[in-house]
Amino acid sequence: MLKGLKLAINTLLLAVLVLLPSLATADTATNVNAASADQGQLLLEKYQRQQARIEKIQASLDELPSVEQQAISHRLLERHLHAFETIDQLAHYLIEQQAKGIEQQAMLSQIEQIINKNTQALSQALDKRQQQFNKQYAEQEQDSIKAFQLYTEHLANVDLIYSALVQQVINQQALGFAVEEDKQQLLDRLYARAEVFSGMVGLVGKKREELARLIKISQDDQSLKDQLATITEQLGVAGESFKLTVNLLSQLGFDAAFYQQTLLKLGGQITTDVLDVDVLSGIIQRWISRMSEYFIDNGGEWIFKLVLLVGIYYVFRSLSRLVRKVMTKSLDSSKLNLSSLMKEMIISSVARVVIIIGLLVALAQLGISLAPILAGLGVAGFIIGFALQDTLGNFAAGMMILVYRPYDVGDIVEVAGGVFGKVKSMNLVSTTILTFDNQTLVIPNSKIWGDVIKNVTAQRIRRVDLVFGVSYTDDIEKTEAVLQELLDKHPKVLSKPESIVKLHVLNESSVDFIVRPWVKTDDYWDVYWDITREVKMRFDKDGISIPFPQRDVHFYPATAEASQMAK
Template identity: 45%
Template sequence: MRTYLVYFIAVFVPTVCGLQVLAQEAPSATTVSEPEIPTDHLSLLLDPLTKSELEAEVLGWQGLLQAKVRDIAMEEIRIRKQNAVIESKQADSGDQQTEQAEQQKRQDLEKINALREQKAALLERFDIAIEAFKEKGGEAEDYRLYADAVTGIKVQASDGQAIWSALTGWFTSKEGGIKWAKKLLSFVVVMLIFWVLAKIIGSLANKAIARSRNMSSLLKNFLDTFVKRTVLFVGLLVALSIVGVEVGAILALVGGGAFILGFALQDTLGNFAAGIMLLLYKPFDVDDIVEVGGVFGKVDSVSLVNTTIRTFDNQVTLVPNKQVWGQIITNATASHQRRVDLVFGISYSDDIDKAEEVMWQVVENHPLVLKDPETVIEVNSLGESSVDFVCRPWAKTDDYWRVYWDLTKQVKLAFDEAGISIPFPQRDVHLFQHQQEQLELQMSPAQNQPPHQHRRPDKTDPAPVDNDSGDDEGGGESSSD
């Protein structure tokens, strides 16, 4: 007897204690006692729980959801049975029985719509528990698959009344159409608020930026646009979070795709980086006359991707910022003053001092020529056809072309009035005429001359000899038969 008692104590007591320990260690769901708990309250209650406790909560909400889905399935089967009854009654022409069956069906449809609304509420809370469990390191894939599988409305495709009832029930449901209408309205309201806020903040930023004298117009325009778009982007994130979209997942997706986009958009990113450098170092500004990337014209605008230049024949050219920053940039309007370089040539027979005096008079009488820096007029070179002067007055950058064109015209008119010629390129050719006989010898050799041809003797030729009559004094012309 004592042996059995010892055996009983040795086996039963540890078993009971072990069961009690397991019962104490196994956590139970605490939030499922109130199925209609507000979602924000549920999130706060789930936050301090551990991973094992959260798994118990997930299982608890899954049990409630599973029971609700089972109720909907049973009600759906009942409605389909009602459809079969209605069809049989219509075949038997039982009007009163058919009307009763249809009335019962309408009640069942209203009941199933209420069940679907309850299921939608349980699904939302089940999703909150799954996300909390996943954040604590739990394996939530199976629970997520179950939630996706039971989501949605299943109706018989041939039952038009059931389809219409499901649609109207969803639109009028607090967890369906009404809920999403409120979210859509909240989204629109938040975006409108942030749009107005972007206008206000942009206006304040624009006033603050306008006070800076060392900032280019391009950078001011960029900062103004950047501030407004940043506020709108923040508003978009807030609006999406209000609707229920996981903003963190979107940002993680963007961050993951940035690596791939970096390879696909290398040139675009290069233009973007060059655009930032142009805005910071400001080698030119709006309305400056520049030559960049082989294009000469006036700067219309600079974005983060390209620079817009309007040529003087009114063509709009878009130059990628990568080419602008990577090549030589010539800014003709970077300084407030420019030197006008002119070259005038006079004839070698004209008076140099007089020509210089005429040019000084024209330059000094022009109202747009600056007194400081001083104008330079000097003899620069002795050309092939002319004596070349350089005339280098200074003018404001905005008056450069006006001074250039006026002085070119006025110096020409002043030279004409003073009798000073501006020679065009010319070359003197001196011709020396050879004796005719040398030309004839070169053009027609003696052996090819026809008979009876008389030629004029050259001074170096010996006098002809007449074999019959002897020597002939005097060197005249001779002929032979």
């Protein structure tokens, strides 16, 4: 019997151990359900308190003055939006419960009534706020700053209301409520609002173009600039609300591709979220359609104008070449003493003017107004000039070289602090020098004009400066006669001006003669080298020495006292 009792007790303990986890799980689920139910109940009670405050304020609204009524109306909108936040939290809570398979029919019925009531309240608030805005804006329309502030505040409030209404429709759909009627009414409101914004884009765009034209005419008119700034700011604020409206329409399933395309006209008021495939395809289709219609209507005319444009260009290009040839022959045969650079500049300028005239004639035939093009070229010239200051400095230096003609092509010059060679070519920006060791150097004109310019070949004749030294023991008169004889016999030495042979300096180691014959510029180096060679050969023949530097060294015998000190 004891054994049977022990067996029964052990069986009972085993059953308890097996059932304990199940009991714990059931208790946990019960606690979770209770907690969830408490959360939903807390949100419901919170909304009821908020709604009680709203009703209390609305009951006393008619007894207040008009100024206070406006303030209370603004505050009521904030309270409605706070109540919407609580409703939204409660709706999300119920959606999560449905996802877990937990049905709360009583609370679902309550939330449906609450959402309908809040939707009605927000719609009424929206209509009332629109009426107040119309009245206040009419009163403040003359004051642009206050009117803009009022407009900005109104759009911000309306955006919040529409966002709340759309979210409530989405919540109703997720909870399985019938929302077709409310959804259609909201779509109609948003559609009408999008139409207003779409029309505003076009009107404001035209207004801005008109103001921009007037500002170009009256650049000092500050009122026009203020108007342009005001409507630009209004367009920016409206663009944000327009974008929100388009997004809300898309959330409700409305095909808002057309309005998304209109948003592109705002420039900077859009982001990549509106650039979807539908928008891009719609834009491309509209462009293709418009281009097709345009070319069907105007294709023949444009083809004719294009042919005319090409014909005018080739006619004036041929005329430019003819003018270049005529000008070249005319300037070459002219007695005017013009530099090569001046001739090239005149010829190129005339040829380019002919081309420019042809282009302007061609553009005029296409119906393009030339005034904006010329104005644009002026602005572009100012910008380019500011950016290319160094180049313009070279151009100005080139013009000075052109006018004063310190050198010409073919001259041998020393410029830019030591560059020596022959001028190979030159233009208004730089000069090309070919050195005597066959190096090509391109030097900016500003470097040349801002330094000393030595033109070796500018004069027809030149003086060759030579110096020859002889010993102090040589016959001075004989040496002078030999040097003069060498100059007189050389065929390239000119008789006039007369050559000069003079004793010039008594140096430390030599007696120096200066020898200065006059020659033609082209014969300079031939004479220089010939005379130098002849002098050396003649001095050697006549026994005239060409001394090298000498020093006399004197040795003095050491005294006895110095020798003793050295030891």
